[in-house]
Amino acid sequence: MTPLALVTRLVAAPPVEPDADQARDWIVTELGKPPYQAARPTWFDQVSKAIGDWLGSLRVPDGSGLGGLVPLIVVIVVVVLIVVAFLVFGRPRLNRRSRFEAGALFGADDTRSAAELRAAAHRAAAEGDFDTAIEEAFRALARQLAERTVVFTAPGTTAQDFAARASRAFPASASELEACAGLFDEVRYLDVPGTRAGYDRVRALDDRVRAERPAALDAVEAEVVR
Template identity: 40%
Template sequence: MIFPGLFSEPVTRDQARDLARDELEKPIYHRERPSFLDKMIDQIREWFDKLTPDGVKRPGGGGGDFTLLILVVLFVLLAVAVVWWMRGRGNTKAAGAALLDDVPSSATDHRSAAAAFAAEGRFAEAIRERLRAIARDLEERAILDPRPGRTARELAHETLRAMPVDLSEGVGVFDDVWYGDRPGTPEGYALLVALDEEVRAARPRPLERVP
């Protein structure tokens, strides 16, 4: 095989293949080839078409703009759901906010306030006051040392060390309501009431003897 004017010697099969490949890789031959983004959009459009019920018309005749809009909306909803879920237990405010303030109070005061809030349907406040009642009760019984800066999570940790009562679930409800922007519920309040009663009935763990 000879290319006139280019080679004075015959071109081998391998040389011809390389020349053809180099020629076809020039941009002029690829102007009509779809880009990677175009291929992705086509695949997403096909996926969305399969999910769309028959007979449902889409704006613009089913173009890529509508599909892209749907994907953006779904992504935003997913991001909002993730942020809403992560707020609460993972919130840094929940880890550092004190449960009790410096105002003198008793466990009975907090229980009365919790019952009043619950009667009004204000279960977020009722949950907070019932957890405060637990903290005050433990301090009044000298099971925990009085400490105004104690957080709800610290309360759960120290209580579990002092007696066989796990407050972590109740603290989780408290964090979700006050730091995760979730509504208080009768079920959440009932959980705190049950934990309060369990704490009042439990006996402290015996002190470890020092050898």
């Protein structure tokens, strides 16, 4: 019912004398009907109008000749700032740590953390089982670099593959990484007995790398074995 029809209906109806509260209730009830509600602006209409008003407020006096260019200039400035930030800071690394999932580790499906692997290596060494101690210590080294999202391992990654890629992130430790990868291969595949000295060497490398800041992180990340 349109407002005009409402007025006509009220005129044609028997005369009544509602009080103020009753009259207000009648009007609210009538305006709450679907035809009136459909005519109200939606939230999208309101947002669009607010944006349009904001862009309109950016105009300068027409006499300057730049009235219609200000919004375009603002957009261009924002785009330029984004490009400059990208060139200066590089691409954003969002949720780098979320990419790490414990799993394949030198031929075994191992979900233990680096801390758990270190503890296992320590227990094995205390029992005189240096074969296991060296293996677990080297796995701890690899797992801590994966947890730091520096070097990842995947099914098929060998100790030598890992050492080569880790050397790019930690060039000062390249020779030790290669040597400790050799110790891992000896006790795991070649039946060479492990020693206390070998275990201490791998453990010392793990401690050293853990305290270092990696270099060439992006280069190593790009070569993750898939």
